[in-house]
Amino acid sequence: MAGLIKREDIDEVRQRTDIKEVVDGYVTLKGAGLGSFKGLCPFHDERSPSFTVRPQVGRYHCFGCGEDGDAISFVQKMDHSSFHEAVEKLAARIGYELRYEDGGTGPSREEVGKRQRLLDAHKIADEFFRAQLLTPGAAEGRNFLDGRGFDRSAAEHFGVGYAPQGWDGLLKHLRGRGFTDAELKLTGMFSAGGPGNQQRIYDRFRGRLIWPIRDIAGDTIGFGARKLFEDDQGPKYLNTPETTLYKKSQVLYGIDLAKRNIAKERQLVVVEGYTDVMACHLAGVATAVATCGTAFGTEHIKVARRLLSDDGSGGEVIFTFDGDAAGQKAALRAFEEDQRFQAQTYVAVEPSGADPCDLRQLKGDSAVRDLISSRKPLFEFAIKASLRRHNLDTVEGRVAALREAAPVVAQIRDSAARPGYTRELAGWLGMPIEEVSRFVGGAAKRAAAGGSGEQSTTATAPPSSSPVFHRPDPRDPVAGMERQALEVALQDPAVLGGVSWERFEASHFATPAYSAVHAAIRATGLAHAADPVAWVEQIRQEVPEPLRSLVSELAVTPLPASTPEAMQRYCRDILARLFELQITRIKADKMGQLQRLDAGANPEEFQRLNRELMQLEMERRALRSDG
Incomplete structure (x- = not known):
């Protein structure tokens, strides 16, 4: 069982990872000064790039939306x-074997290597199937897509492919790319037949339309295949079996394409099949996903909640089901899981029974969008479904319906919505509101007494004692000077060596936010600056939480220098100006003391202050001369 990753290993992964290489997989970066790179922010819509990456300190910061890390x-x-998954992914990327606390284990280097081989095999298979869709033998597959309103660009966008008829088309292709039969057996893309030890493997998918099933990171981990020919004796849809990569209880088809929209719009639409996902996305509902041959369950909910930031502050989950009995049964299964969501849950059922793919064909894209917007609360759907099982024309039927529906109403978390549904239920049953309320209240008490035994962990948070920092005024010349000095200190700490560090430590920062960062740098100490990534991270941990984003911002702000020599001159000049500012402040203090002093009564003190003022002026001129 995996335990907590050792702290020193996390630091090692952070230090060894080239953040530019990681970001390059998602964002097109261009040079933005010495050691800095810029691109369009992946976290918000923008036209001018404000997302900045500085590999030397291992951080990014968006000057548009404030995202950093x-x-x-x-x-x-x-x-x-x-966090655990991200560290493991980056460790695998650099070939670093993690260690775990308390005897826990993680994937060994050998296991990581095997997993990568499986991913490589799936990637090559994915490319093979897509290429096959363009061959003459795939005409039936292209006809299927065309008949459902999907053109070539749609097929390419969703990676749809074709598995050729025959027994070893894919097998030969992967063997030719250096994969052994032992490796291929682990992919789930092949079946085995023959007596005993003489079993041979052959293609699992033959003469079928293929959809690649990808994980949230976009890696292909399995396939779904749709029957095209009548002589195919297999099921209508055939999926990859359970493998080390493919766990159907955790997989959502389309999640790789939908994840950003789900996170941005805080909406998740659950449909039933691959073509429904395609139809929704092409119609403008880009938050749609589908389960892969299984009900929407607990593991799917974990993925959904993470995407939705499901913390009770908003968001919605919309289930679409066929209007038939099976669709209603699926909706009620979803209702049983509703309590796991903080987000509001809804159901959208087309009265005619058409699924999103059929609906798009018959009535166009707008009909799909209208279906989603016509969603009804899942509670309402579940209550009405329970009522339909009883004859409401009789007293006995109405009482039986009330007994079944009352526990459903009692489960509603929203204390403001529960009385409303109680009144609705009374109206649907034609019964007095008092009687229905009594039944609902009784059901709630029974659930509380003999329910799951779970206790609410919600508590009133204590008032925050963190200091409030205001954004420094960019027009303030002193604040501007202090900011430049901190940028230099964070990005090129080597310039602080020797006497410069003592002067920097003794410097006074007048701007509260910058003063807090300066204090954190002093507390961290120059000894840690040999590793810039660890240096910046330690300083971030030292400052109050509201200022951690500011530290990232200071650490990645491009400095105005195009060569290492120019950078060195700029950094020295900025520090010289900072130290000159400090000397000017100290001189002003001493001048004040001198003016208040009675020279006749205390001549020694008068002479001492004059000598110190002369020494400070010499230091100031030397700094200016060096600059």
Whole structure:
């Protein structure tokens, strides 16, 4: 069982990972000064690039929306993965074997290598199937897509392919790319037949239309295949069986394409099949996903909640089901899982029973959008479904319906919505509101007494004692000077060596936010500056939480220098100006003391202050001369 990853290993992964290489997989970056790169922010819509990456300090910062972090947090946000998963992914990327606390284990280097081989095989198979869709033998597959309103560009966008008829088309292709039969057996793309030890493997998917099933990071981990020919004795849809990569209880088809829209719009639409996902996305409902041959369950909900930022502050999950009995049964299964969501749950059922793919063909894209917008609360759907099982024309039927529906109403978390549904139920049954309320209240008490035993973990948070920092005024010349000095200190700490560090430590920062960052740099100490990535991260941990984004911003702001020599001159000049500012401040203090002093009464003190003022002026002139 995996345990907590050792802290030193996390630091090692952070230090060894080239953040530019990681970000390059998602964002097109261009040079933005010495050691800095810029691109369009992946976290908000923008036309001018404000997303800045500085590999030397291992951080990124968007000057448009304020998002910031290191390589680990970038992978977390882009792939919507946990911290643990992001560290493991980056460790695998650099070939670093992680260690775990308390005897826990993680994937060994050998296991990571095997997983990568499986991913490579799926990637090559994906490319093979897509190429096959363009061959003469795939005419039936192209006709299927065309008949459902999907043109070539749609097929390419969703990666749809074709598995040729025959027994070894894919097998020969992958063997030719260096994969052994032992490796191929683990992919789920092949079946085995023959007596005992003489079993041979052959293509699992033959003469079928193929959809690649990808994980949230976009890696192909399995396939779904649709029957095209009457002589195919297999099921209508055939999916990859369970493998080390493909766990159907955790997989959502289309999640790789929908994840950003789900996170942005805080909406998840669950449909039933591959073509329904395609239809929804092409119609403008780009938050649609589908399960792969299984009900929407607990593991799917974990993925959904992470994408939705399901913390009770908003978001919606919309289930679309066929209007037939099976569709209603699926909706009620979804209702049973509703309590796991903080987001509001809805159901959208087309009265005619058409699924999104059929609906798009018959009535166009707008009809698909209208179906989603016509959603009804899942509670309402579940209550009405329970009522339909009883004869409401009789007293006995109405009482039986009330007994079944009352526990459903009692489950409604929203205390403001529960009385409303109680009144609705009374109206649907034609019964007095008092009687229905009594039944609902009784059901709620029974659930509380003998329910799951779970206790609410919601508590009133104590008032925050964190100091409030205001954004420094960019027009303030002193604040501007202090900001430039901190940018230099964070990005090129080597320039602080020797006497410069003592002067920097003794410097006074007048701007509260910059003063806090300066204090964190002093507390961290120059000894840690040999590793710029760790240096910046330690300083981030030292400042109050509201200022951590500011530290990232200062650490990645491009400095105005195009060569290492120019950079060195710029950094020295900025520090000289900072130290000159400090000398000017100290001189003003001493001048004040001198003016208040009675020279006749205390001549020694008068002479001492004059000598110190002369020494400070010499230091100031030397700094200016060096600059």
